[in-house]
Amino acid sequence: MRAAVVTAFGTPPTCQDFPVPEPATKDEVLVDVVAAGLHPRVRSQADGSHYTEKGELPLVPGIDGVGRAPDGTLRYFVLPDTTMGAMAERTVVDLRRSVVLPDDADPVLVAAGMNPAMSAWVALRRRIDFAAGQDVLVLGATGNAGRLAVQVAKHLGAGRVFAAGRNPERLAALPADRALTLDDVGEAADVDVVLDYLWGPPTADALREIVTHRADxxxxxxxxxxxxxxxxTTELPSAALRAARLQLVGSGQGSVPTRDIVAELQSLVAELGAFRIDARTVPLADVETAWKETGDQRLVVTP
Ligand SMILES: NC(=O)c1ccc[n+]([C@@H]2O[C@H](COP(=O)([O-])OP(=O)(O)OC[C@H]3O[C@@H](n4cnc5c(N)ncnc54)[C@H](OP(=O)(O)O)[C@@H]3O)[C@@H](O)[C@H]2O)c1
Structure with missing residues (x-):
């Protein structure tokens, strides 16, 4: 079969012949891959920089996707940490980490949207005690995950949603109650929850601004x-931690147990049609060129 193959960290994958993988347990099946998203997480998998990486090569990148199972069902799947990823004509899927798609689901939008949408979905439903009516600031709202975070927060009942980022044009297009440049984050000082996609210097600045301007x-x-x-990394102002009733947590693979993430797949797949997802397909044969592309649409590799 054809697959995207990484043979050296730091170089893009190329489309090559690769052995067809074999299911190893009773829960695993071989699926025909229909679509696989090129998420930042996939890039960090392929360049060896993700915190879960073990340095094994060669590897086929791709952490999730949509595939046709042997029983004919179209499924969204999440792969474990593996060198046999989703960017191939076929891959092995554990059925317990997959969900059947609704009949009207667009496989490309599902492959594009599940990973970025899950970031806020899981954070609000599994990582913290989020209550409807609470105000949310999305810090770094202009990327695929940030744009979906604005929509997910609203969908899950947030009160006011503030969207902050460095790109005013993209911010203006978001369905947020308030769009803020990074210099104006202090205007969201009274929010209950911050969903932070930035970290680095903007986070240190935002923390200082928010704590300084917080009414209570x-x-x-x-x-x-x-x-x-x-x-x-970021420089955390110590005073911010002392001066406000601030709780700092992370949300992602590890801080949210896999069973909790898998448990949310069904509910998010069912609701995904409510969100605007920006996607563009690229054929598997062009994966090397696609790797070098930038842009605001999520690239989806189709075999
Ligand atoms: N923990 C999780 O569960 C989880 C899940 C999914 C994603 N993530 C993480 O979330 C982050 C965003 O993912 P994504 O899918 O949205 O990526 P993306 O689509 O590539 O968007 C990233 C956006 O960040 C903005 N940006 C880059 N540098 C910036 C800076 N210095 N200041 C302000 N904005 C900046 C850019 O938008 P502009 O050019 O418009 O400024 C860019 O489009 C990544 O770190 C990813 O690994 C985490």
Missing amino acids: RGRPLTWVEIGSVAGR
Whole structure:
């Protein structure tokens, strides 16, 4: 079969012949892959930088996707940490980590949207005690995950949703109650929850602004670290942790148990049609070129 294959970390995968994998347990099946998203997590898998990486090569990238199972069902699946990923004509799927898609689901939009939408969905439903009516700030709202976080927060009953980012044009297009540049984050000082996709210097600045301008510093503030597009580390102002009732947590693979993530697949797949997802397909044969592309649409590789 043909597959995207990484043979050296730091170089893009190329489309090559690759052995067809074999199911190893009674829960595993071989699926015909229909679509697999090129998420930041997949890029970090392929360049060896993700915190779950063990350095094994060669590897076929792709952490999730949509595939046709032997019984004919079309399924969204999430793969375990494996070198046999989703960017191939076929892959092995554990049925317990997959859900059958609704009849009207678009496989490309599902492959594009589940990973970024899950980031806020799982954070709000599984990582923190989020209550309807609470106000949410999405820090870094212009990427695929941030744009979906704005929609997911509203969908799950948030009161006001503030969207903050560095790109005013993209911010203006979001269905947020308030769009803020990173310099104006202090105007969201009284939110209950921050969904943080940035980290790095913008997070340190935002923390300082929010704590400084918060009307009631005794009011709980839950800051959820989800992404790190602006830096892997940040300088946390110590005073911010002392001066406000701030709880800092992370949400992702590990801090949310796999069983909790898998348990949310069904509910999110059922609701995914409610969200706007921006996707563009690229054929598997062009995966090497696709790897070098940037843009605001989520690329989806189709065999
Ligand atoms: N923990 C989880 O469960 C989980 C799940 C999915 C994703 N994530 C993480 O979330 C992050 C975003 O993922 P994504 O899918 O949205 O990626 P994406 O679609 O590539 O979007 C990233 C966006 O971040 C913005 N950006 C980059 N550098 C910035 C900076 N210095 N300041 C402000 N904005 C900046 C850019 O938008 P502009 O050019 O418009 O500014 C870019 O489009 C990644 O770190 C990803 O690994 C985590």
